[in-house]
Amino acid sequence: MRLARLRLLARAVLQPRIAERELEDEIRFHIEKQTELYVRQGHSRHEAFRRARIDFGGVESAKEEHRDGRGTRSLGDTIGDVRYALRTLWRDRGLAVAGILTLALGVGATTAVFSAVNAVMLRELPFKESARLVSVWEENPDRGWYKNVVAPANYIDWREQASGFAGMAAYTDYPTTVTLTGYGEPTLLQATNVSGNFLDVLGVRPRLGRGFEDADDFDGEQRPVMISSRLWRSILRSDPNVIGKSLALGGRKPWQVVGVLPDGFDFPLPGTDVWLPMLWGKDYRGSISFRRAHWMRVVARLKPGVDGASANATLQTVVKRLETQYPKTNTRMGAGITPLREWIVGDTRTPLLVLLTAAAVLLLIACANVGNLLLVHALSRSRDVALRFALGATRARVARQALTESLVLSGAGGLAGFGLGWLGSRALLQMQPTGMLPVSEIGIDYRVLGFAVIVTTLSGLLFGLAPTLATTRQAPAEALNAGGRTFTGSGARRWGRVLVMAEVALAVMLTIGAGLLMRSYEQLSRVPPGFDPNGVLTVAINLPGARYDTSTKIIGFYRTLIERAEALPGVERAAAARELPATQTSWSANFAVAGRPPSEQSADIIYREIIGDYHRVMRVPVVAGRTFTEADAGEGVGVALINDVLAKQYFPNEDPIGQRIAPDRVPDSTTIWRTVVGVVTSEHQASLAQPARPEVFLPMPQNFTRRMTLVVRARDGIPPTSLAAPMRATVRSLDSLLAITSIRPMTEVYRDAMSRQRFTSVLILVFALAGTALALVGVFGVLAQLVQSRRRELGIRIALGAQRSQVRMFVVRYGMRLVAVGVAAGAVISIWSTKMIATLLFGVAATDWVTYVAVALTIGTTGVLAAVVPAWRASSANPAQTLQAE
């Protein structure tokens, strides 16, 4: 295009008012000059002006021609279309708001959930050729182990003998902390122990320095440590010379920084800041505990050209060999592999897929609703459209107008949806139960956002544009004569009814799913946990091994701490246990009873060390015998408590008190025997959804551990959280360099045990409520439309003496039919769709009829409510007015 033309076009587009004003000025000037000419020729001023105007011809048509000449006609039309669309939408505010909210909900929910799914399940793991990485685990049917932690000696044998793997590394994923001192306040850092080849197997290069070496597996003179980029930036202030520096992380020997890991590297757990070597003793390899204690996770890389099945076969060969070689520890000890990605996603997979499905269903409802709303809108405007045809508008022009309207709507809705999706993905990450989404951030997935916007826009176009065009097939005169009474859009209206029924059905399906999850959550929260979480504060402590290197020091610390805690005002009693009930981690071992032949199978009994009267603090009743006393503190006769599950299982017809038990399957001369002195009722150790397991309690003074959690019972009427500050002060008064791992009320620990179920069911419930609301808006829209289109008929009926209540019932019945069909269809789909959440349910069947009936009744009743306003409007029509309005 020529420059001049471009310039004019640009001016006409950018400054249409200026172009217009210039034209007016030019024409005015012309007419003035012509008027002057006529005045000079002797005409009166008035006559001269009249003649000049006549000479010029139609000023407006000249202007119009000039405007056409500017070449901005189609653009001007578009702007006009947008303005017109905004105006119609504004006139129909209720519909516009409903439409935008609908779109925002559908687009926002899908975007947020899919972004989370993408971040957790679909993203490429930040490792080299991550598809070739597998997690290797142990299993033992006797002990109920599956995907279990691995014994170090077994790991070393696999690594050396299984030929299908290019490398096999070990790491720990149980909570480990170290305390960093020397940089201000003592800081508690999340740590993990990893084998020397850890980075090599993952294919990750440190950003600074080096990774560990095989030699680092064993404790030497220097203790190397790798740190996260996060720690390097924050506390170490991005020190470029950090490599080789010493860090005070506790321990007798200094820790030396050898490497800084890349940004965002958080394997195995989000939030890990310190990677420590295994630090095995040189003599560990031969000791039996190296093969008996299972505590490591193993990640391996498949050899190039070897697939998972073949690699697994080489692993099985080694497993068989170890079983015959070490019968005492490895009988029935199997192993298996899982792709690493699947391993990391773990049991988040089902809840995420359920959430994703729920969001997709919500998007479907949103699509149907937008379609339905635009359909109603289009039908109500069919007379208007006919008028425009009569005035000479082309079909394309009218279609473009309808298109603009639905694009304006979806643009606004999409924008709102983007905002909602952004907030939603952040909220998901913030509110998720710890560890459910194993990622540190969720980016908005723009492909999904785009997809959701396009899908909703298309459905809007399809359902909104189609009826508009359908009306165009009618002769304008006919449509105008019909006066908005009847439409050729009856086919389109049938579509509208189908859409609404589909919406209701999908909403019912969502709500039944949410109902089942809520009911199973309720069932879960009714499970007696076996302890009383109310009024108890928990204080988790992990003593550093360097300064607490003897049992005397460790036991002394906890004894004094409990004494001082009990001396605090407001504290009724305090005790400590290695682990709290209703938390995930637990340590287990075998079991033997003196005087009985060794069991054929391994057992999986939980052993927990306690100090003080733990059961009294937690209000766990004692069934028989006694709890531990001061006398049990000595090194003399070993004693133990058992829970009633263990008592029932092993001593069904005997008195367990006085029995001697041991943590080995086949006792030998090294076995430590303990006498059962009491039986207590059971606590749910791992989670509330799993039954209580057999458990043995040992007095800590006879079996010490550095990691303990204090349980402090507050006196009646004193909130346990008010004890947090005095407990902190008490710990500091005992050891000012000690960082407390966590202080939380026991009620919070207990609630966390149900947090995943709560999180999933609350989210689905939110989706279900949104879906139901949308479906009701749909029902309302169809009925409002019905009343609008039948106003004349209803007016005549009333004029002829129909009761207003009859008219109301007519509308309500119409609505009820729609809702009833939708509810029935939704219930039928649910019988099939709830299979998906079956594994998430607890104590309630997927076909729980109570839920089905409750949901059907609730949605049915609210459906009637949606019919109330249109029904009232129909019956309140003044017949005279309605008929005159035609």
Next chain:
Amino acid sequence: MAREPETTASDVLRGTLDLLVLKTLALEPMHGWGISQRIEQFSKSILDVNQGSLYPALQRLEQKGWIDSEWRASDNNRRAKYYALTAKGRKALGVEVESWRRYVSAVEAILATS
């Protein structure tokens, strides 16, 4: 409203208006009213410019880049839009005049027979 009967002038043919405008502007820059006056004067009042079509024609020529416009003060200090011929316009005028002459002689030749 009907045109006044006293005028005997005929309307400029639409296609030739561009040519006449270019020719007028070849003499000096001029505003729209001036152009219409000049055409009437030169044609000894035989040709009457339909003023409603003058401005679209000016716009058309400007878009072609044949003429240029600027706002200037006219006689007693009123602002008027003056149009001037560009170099390109001058070249175009030559071509247009040439083709007009060919057209006229062709029409003449036809009219001259019989």
